[in-house]
Every structure is written in structure tokens, then in C-alpha cells.
Amino acid sequence: MKEMTPLEELRHSAAHVLATAVLRLFPETQLDIGPPTDTGFYYDFDLDHKLTQDDLVRIEDEMRKVAKENQRFERFETSREEGEAMIRKIGQERYKLGRLADIPQGEPISFYRNGEFVDLCAGTHVNYTKKLKAFKLLSIAGAYHRGDEKNKQLQRIYGTAFPTKAELDAYMEQLEEAKKRDHRKLGRELKLFHIDEAVGQGLVLWTPKGSVIRQELQDFISDELRKQGYSQVFTPHIGKLGLYRTSGHFPYYKESQFNPVVERDALERLADEGCSCSELSNHIDEGTVDGYLLKPMNCPMHIKIFDSQPRSYRDLPVRLAEFGTVYRWEQSGELSGMTRVRGFTQDDAHIFCMEEQVGAEIRGCLDLVRIVFRTLGMNDYRVRIGLRDPDSTKYTGNPELWDKAETALRDAASSLDVPHTEEPGEAAFYGPKIDFVVKDVIGREWQLGTVQVDYNLPERFELNYVGADNKEHRPVMIHRAPFGSMERFTGVLIEHFAGNFPVWLSPEQVRVLPITDDQLDFAREIEAQLKAANIRCSIDSHADKFGAKVRRAELERIPYMFVVGKNEVAEGQVTIRSRTNKGDEGSRPVAEAVARIIEAIESRELPC
RNA sequence: GCCCUUGUAGCUCAGUCGGUAGAGCACUUCCUUGGUAAGGAAGAGGUCGGCGGUUCAAAUCCGCUCGAGGGCUCCA
DSSP states (O other): OOOOOHHHHHHHHHHHHHHHHHHHHOTTOEEOOOOBOSSOEEEEEEOSSOOOHHHHHHHHHHHHHHHHTTOBOEEEEEOHHHHHHHHHHTTOHHHHHHHHHHSOTTSOEEEEEETTEEEEOOOOOOSBGGGOOEEEEEEEEEEEGGGOTTSOEEEEEEEEEESSHHHHHHHHHHHHHHHHTOHHHHHHHTTOEEOOTTTOTTBOEEOHHHHHHHHHHHHHHHHHHHHTTOEEOOOOSEEEHHHHHHHTOTTTTGGGSOOOEEOHHHHHHHHHTTOOHHHHHHHHHHTSSOEEEEOSOSHHHHHHHHTTSOOBGGGOSEEEEEEEEEEOOOOGGGOBTTTBOSEEEEEEEEEEEOGGGHHHHHHHHHHHHHHHHHHTTOOOEEEEEEEOOTTOOOOOSOHHHHHHHHHHHHHHHHTSSSOEEEEETOSBTTBOEEEEEEEOTTSOEEEEEEEEEESHHHHHTTOOEEOTTSSEEOOEEEEEESSSBHHHHHHHHHHHHTTOOOTTTOSSOEEEEESSGGGHHHHHHHHHHHHHTTOOEEEOOOSSOHHHHHHHHHHTTOSEEEEEOHHHHHHTEEEEEESSSOSOOOEEEHHHHHHHHHHHHHTTOOOO
């Protein structure tokens, strides 16, 4: 059993005190487990009473009593039989016997006792409950026993604990701050996107301001793609079911897709025959009725473009790129703002290459992802190599090809100078992948950029090219998306910048602020000059005091304000106020001010 | 999909024991022309998420349903 850090020990002890309190208030409760987490702790309980917010308060009060009683945490070890007897004695058979059975033979079986409470537990703990000075219960959630949805759902209480009150307060403060940069809140306040229930859950409407950001990002990535020899393609949003049968997306991932669209003639014929819904479903599964699928992935379409003409080894690599919109039936409980949606646009591309080109191509993809991340100042990410889970049957293709692909990815990843972890079970169904993972404001991890090596789909679609030996060979495919999806990436970006986008991405780059209406004409001249230089700008002509105009521009996170009063008009100058350096920056000729903005845009200057 | 919480104006929220809606900000108009984060006044805006029930009477009580939030499961 690995050692716990002092903080984990404290939080784990808090979990035991939580269970102690719950058992005092609800003696019939059956306990499952209560580990520490990155940010606190939880304990899973099985009890008929539905825990409420009021209960949480009562439980927390009881926990304080337990802490005050200053109970000692005592460890004792038992044999397997004695352990079983102890669990029966304390009446916790329902889950604890199973947890006991999980402990491998030869490992010690230990219990911890504090006051009247005894729990099967590897430890470790603080010595006395009095050490718990700063803790707080946060929420109640449902959680399946052993994380399996076939098992009973237990009631989980989340809480957090710190060595001191000050640290707990600081953490709570930090949670409040994080809420302020939540992309769902900022997205509404800054009018970047809208999700409307009349349109549908998880379907994002990009408003004009959000669309500017997306367009700038797409232009940026398109420039990089041109440099790296990609070709742009466009493909439709739907394709025949048969295509996705060949690829394997349907029916293996049927549950994660929108239902197929059945052809009108077929539907009418079946209706005449009195076909039931379940029969129709069977027809679709068996392929005796055809239909169309909203595309869950772009690759089959790109494969068909590759396969639309004979290919020579001299043509390879063929790199096909598309901002391709895909649709997936995510479970309703999983949808979240822009980060988990049902329709999204990937900055997708597929590279078809020879086996000996795979390494170089993967490195090219990884470079691209890193250019994107560096340009946006996103340094807080981790790299995950997703390998297949040897015990799962969800993967297609033969093991030798998988081994080759996994080796190729590992080699490429180790040539990166960033730390990475290998995680079995994180592969795509057709191949292993390298993912770039970032955290959102509430600590949830999201996969953004991804590079995947695929030996399977070329096999399933029987792709070929003619080699130098004049024989047919099978290409290898690489799937990659440096942003992942425009929706998720933009959502994460909103939180990353807290709405303070770099000038090149800002929906409005300059706001011209006349001090009084007398300067409106001059302001219009400046606006014209800015527009001529392709700078996004507007004039604030509200009948407000100047301070109110500044406030409005600040709240809208506009990076630069050009202030014009009667002095500026007389001199033909503007006074700049920047978002990062608030206050008067002095006045300068208009042309110079415009040049400064252009420089900030072209250098893709990051906000400090 | 499951558990818990939640749904009143564009936004943030108030609305006691059931008696058919209120504030601030934003918006419109008028006054004000003010030098770096809120000048003043007036006005407009809601079938209280939807459907059904109980009641003389429902934002308020009950049922169902839709959406949102936090988890769990899932994420090709």
C-alpha cells in the first residue's frame, strides 16, 4: 500500500469522521468506501433515507463533535477470518465483505478504530480526530457501487479538509473565483455563444462575437496546414449507413450516434407492411433497410476521397484536412456548455502514408499541436498515450497491427521533450492515440488535441497504393486534430483567458471613446482608419459620462480603448488605454496608434 | 441513462400562512456634454419552464414532463 501524504492522511481521516457522524445519525447505514481525492474526500453510503442539504449541516455538526471528542485513531491487523468476523460484528457485511475479498492474499488486513467507529482500512490516518480543524461538506451525489452502473447507486457525500482554517477559506475563495471564469457564464456575459433548448441539447449556436474567435482560430490553423502540405476538403454531414458499417462505427457504437435516417421509400413500404418499430430497428441492424447516418466521424469520407483515384507511392503522404462537423448522441447527463456537446466541428485531418513515413508524420502532427498550444500560451497540459485495454473486446483489427501502431506512437512521444503517461484503455476503437489533456476551471479534464495511428481502417476499406516495386501496398492512416473540436477548445480558451482574449482573437479589438459628442466626427474618422486597417472596432456614442464608457469597455474585455477629447482633436492624436495597463498611456498620432494595434495583432501578442 | 439540486423580466435575484407579480442592472426616450470602472428622470418589458390535478382562488400544494447545475456511468 502506497504511503499517503500528510494532506491525504488528513482528508482520509475526515472521511472516517464523516462516516462516524453518519452512523450516529443514521445507524442503519451500510458503508462502502471513503478515500481522499485531489481536492478533498468522499464517502459512499447506502441508506434508505434520502440525504438532503439539511442533513449535510447536521452531519457536519456531528463531525465537529467527533473532532472535539479527540478520539484516537488506532490501527489493528487481523487474519482474514478475524477480519470477516469483525465486519459481521460491526454489522457492515453488505460492502465491506466484498472489499475484504479484494485484498490480495499475503497483504495485511487492517482496521482503524476511532471511538465507537471501526472501519476496514489500509490507512493511514492522523493520530487524533482533534487534528481535523478545517473541513467542510460540499455536496451529495449518486455514485454506483464499484463504479458499475449495473450495481446499486449509493449516496456519496463530498467534502474537503485542510490543515488550517485559512487554507480552507482560501480554497473556498478559489472555487468562487473559478466560477467567475466559467465559460458558460462568460459565454453569456460576453455574448460568445448560445445554447437554446428549442434548438436542442448540446447544440451550440455561435453568435457573431464567438464566431469571430472561431474564424480567427480556423484561419490560424489553416495557415499552418498550408505550410505543412495539407489539402483542404469539404464533405457532407450525412452519409449512407453502409459506409459506417464498413468503418465499424455502426452498429458497434450505435448507442452513441443519432438514430439513422431511413429512406422515405423504404419507410413507406415498411409502413404498408405493418412493420413495427422494433422490426424496423432490426431491419436497420441487419442491413436489409438502408438509411443515412449523421456522421459521427469524418474519416470514412476522407478515406473515400483518398480512394477515389489510384495512388502512387510518389503521391504519399496524402494529407486531407477539413473543419468537419460531426454528431454524437452523448448521454443527457454528460452535456456541459461547449465542452461536451452533441454536434461539434473538429479541425480534422487524415494522413495517408507509407509505413516508413509514419514516425515523421506523427512528429509533424505533434509539432502542430504544440505550435497551437504555445501560440495561445496554454502550457498547463499533460500528454497521454492511450493504449488498448488488453481485457476489452471493443477494438477492431489484429494485435500485430496494434503493436506496430503503439510502438510508433511511443517512439514519437518519447522524441517530445514533454512528460507523458501511458494509459491502457484510452485508445480509440481503431487505434492508439496521443492526447493533449487540459483542465477546466473546476478541475475536470478535457481531451483537446489528439494524434491517432490507424492500421485498421485502411484494412477495412482495402486501401492501396502502388509502390516503387509496382505492387499494391496498404497505406497507414493518421487521424489528428490539434484543437480537438472548435467548441470544446473555445470553451476551454474562454476559461484560460478568463474572457481576456489576445488582441488577434478579440471580437472587438479597439473601442473609440469620445469624451463628449463634440468629438464624434473625429471618432468616426479614426474608426474609418481602423476599419481600413482591418481592425475590429466601434464607437461608444452613448449619452453617458466618460467613466461609464470606460467601464463598459472594460466589462466587455476590449483590449484597447482610443480616447478622443478636445485636446486629441486639436492635435490629431488619440490617447490609448489598454486592458492590461489601465489608465492614461499618453497620446500619440493616430497612424502610430493604429500601427501599434496592427503589431499586437500580427505578433499574436498574449495578454500579460 | 441514473442520483441529488434547481427553473420568477435579457442578466442577477426578492416574493412571508395559497388571494392572479417586484427590485437592481441592461434596454428605449428625454435632460445632462461629463478626461480613464456606474449622472438624472420617465417608459417599456413576465400567460412565474410546459402540461395536468387539488382549490372559490396556485408563482406558491400534488403529479407528470422539459431544461439547467453538481456527481456517477459513458466519451469511437
